[in-house]
Amino acid sequence: MTQWTLQKKLLGFRVMDYSHTAHNIFQVIMSVIQDYGIHNRIMSITLDNASANSKAIEYFINSNIHNIAGNFFHARCACHIINLIVKSGFKKVESQIVIIREALGWIMASNQRSAEFARFCKSNNLKPRKFQTDMPVRWNSTYLMLKSALPYGLEITSFYNLNTINNTRHEKLTEGDWYVVKVFVEFLTVFYDATVELSGVYYPTSPLALHKLYDIADLLKQYREIELVAPVVVAMQEKYKKYWGKIPLLYAFGIVVDPRFRFKALKVFSATLGEALGLSETDVAEHLGTLKSQILEVFSIYENMYRHNDDTTGPTPPQQQSQQQSKLMRIFLNKTTTSRASRSSSQSQSQHVELNKYLSTEYSITDNDDFTINDLLKWWQNKRNTFPILSRLACDVLAIPVSTVSSEQVFSTAG
Known part of the structure; x- marks a missing residue:
């Protein structure tokens, strides 16, 4: 047995020497899941937007794979979407x-x-x-x-x-x-920077996604008035709205599990992003309500799964990743400086005690705050006794990559 064959067996690699149809993709990934006995532990699969991949996801949803709400199961590669947007320009x-x-x-x-x-x-x-x-x-x-x-x-x-x-x-x-x-x-510098940051593997990327989405939307809005690139921007804006006209649930979750932001920031971010894209306030508010319902649904699933489980082992934090204040973060800081009294409407609910407690906890945030994206994992690890269920959910969400770039680079290098 060659070393490479051994590595493939140990790592669960499956080489597809035949057509990459949806059913074949489903079968290959399913064989790895079955080999490791993790069919009840799959929360999300990150794939690009190839039609075969999207169809393969339907096979998974209809299989015996346990997943946390259908909208969570397929994480569309953010960098692949950026690629589609830029190529249209x-x-x-x-x-x-x-x-x-x-x-x-x-x-x-x-x-x-x-x-x-x-x-x-x-x-x-x-x-x-x-x-x-x-x-x-x-x-x-x-x-x-x-x-x-x-x-x-x-x-x-x-x-x-x-x-x-x-x-x-x-x-x-x-x-x-x-x-x-x-x-x-x-x-294109904004698109390149977003691609680099969302391709990271040693820090959570879902909390960064919405910030990068806003940077791109704001850029398109600004450049639409420049005659030289206006035709480019119009084409890119249409492609952007096709995939990100509505905030993906994963990106919204990434904001909610950040203790500096939570639901009140998601509301501000949704409105700000909608304004940059020229969306109606009604559509933005309706989608925000949908996101909140989906987040509560996922938390309810975790409550049912782990309410009586005392295992609160937390993850080991990865390498540090610094984060500068994004445009979206500065907008939120400006709004919350003038109004700190707002509370999430979900706090009025009598259920979801952990979630309500988390949402009502104030976390100081200032212009000089050095809280980095990597600190999110540390924060939730330290809170696993206070929020045993919510910390599980938060760490699971933070583990989902928004891009497939790193894995693609590995396979491209290995040939």
Whole structure:
């Protein structure tokens, strides 16, 4: 038995050498679940938006897998959605991207040209460098290619145009091409930062998701007034609303289990996000009511499961991850500074004693607060005696990744 075969068996890997249909995906994942005897412990599966994956989720929901409310079971990869949003915008500036990609590819295609370009850079008092071309199917690689090339725009244009002056197959670069790319790169920085942060594996990502959703929605709102990128923004906004017009339950839960925010912040965040997207107050309020009902439903399930269970073992906190204040957090701070008296309407309910106690506990939050995302796990671990049921639910929610990027990178590296 080879080492790789042994590793696959030990780690529960299943290699699909046949068609990736919904039923085959379901069977492969189910075989791992059955091997480990965890069919009663599956809370959520994070997958991208491929139609086969969405159909596979239906097989799971209709199987004997125990899951916590249907809306929780399929966590759609946030980074895959960001990819779909950005790619819809790329189509609008494809001509500028193509010519810069061709120019960089032409320069880097031979050692002789690379050396000549390096000498050209030195003659212009610029440190020479090599450029990597992108993979068009991965927008972040295109973003990094354009970002790295921007400081050399003048040199690339001069060198490329001069050396291809007699070659009609090569379209010439212009200052206008670089201006479009400059604006687009600045615009895409928010998407890139969101992708990097939501791809993390050593800290909870669900509490970060709503903050990043707002950053993107606010950016689209701002850039919609800029004529140069308005067509790009319109296309991206439509794609955004398709997947995130309604806040996913997982992202809402991530806010509620953060003791600085809870339900009152979810209300503020929902309204702020809805305003950025141009949604009606009625639709926002209706969806907020749905989210609260779903959260109470999930907590009720946990109450029934663990009411008489004394095992309060908590998780071991992972590596630290610092967090700067997001735009959404600052908006919430400003609103709560002027009004601290609001309480969640769920506190009036006589049931859900633990949840009501948690929601009524004030947690000091200031502009200088150094409470990080990683501290959420510590906080709930320390509260497992005070909130034995809710701490279980909180830690389970915080364990759900909002992205499949890290696992995809592992398999891509391993081949």
